[in-house]
Amino acid sequence: MWENPRPPRNGMGVAALTLGLAGALLFWTVLGGIVLGLLALIFGIVGFRRGKRGEATNGTLAAVGAVIGALALVGSSAVLVFVVSVVSSGDYSELEDCMQGANTTAQQEQCERDFVDSISP
Structure with a gap:
């Protein structure tokens, strides 16, 4: 049917x-x-x-x-490609070194500003 x-x-x-x-x-x-x-x-x-x-x-x-x-x-x-390229660049290792040596919040903020300036076009 x-x-x-x-x-x-x-x-x-x-x-x-x-x-x-x-x-x-x-x-x-x-x-x-x-x-x-x-x-x-x-x-x-x-x-x-x-x-x-x-x-x-x-x-x-x-x-x-x-x-x-x-x-x-x-x-x-x-x-992902951008993040990997930033992390593997020398600029990121410089940021890590700077942050380890920074004793104050102002120094850490300066490290961050320098890093952003180094990766900005």
């Missing part, structure tokens, strides 16, 4: 968008942006494929979540 159609499986698309937005908001926390962005990208691809097969009704939502997740992933990667 009548075959019961399966309800749409929209969970992956919703998860992709939610994780993508969270990753975009937290991209500066590197770990949050990379993990959430990667999960959003994976869930978005799966959700988009489900939409193409007719198993879900929110394929576009899943694609948007995947794109936002990819942007969060790229943003977090850029932040």
Whole structure:
């Protein structure tokens, strides 16, 4: 007789968008942006494929979540590269040396100002 159609499986698309937005908001926390962005990208691809097969009704939502997740992933990667380059530079070791030799708060603040000046373009 009548075959019961399966309800749409929209969970992956919703998860992709939610994780993508969270990753975009937290991209500066590197770990949050990379993990959430990667999960959003994976869930978005799966959700988009489900939409193409007719198993879900929110394929576009899943694609948007995947794109936002990819942007969060790229943003977090850029932040990670910047942080690693600053930490591995000689300027950071100079900051550490200065801070260890600083005896007062004013001297520590001067160390911080010198560091910011050294990495600013």
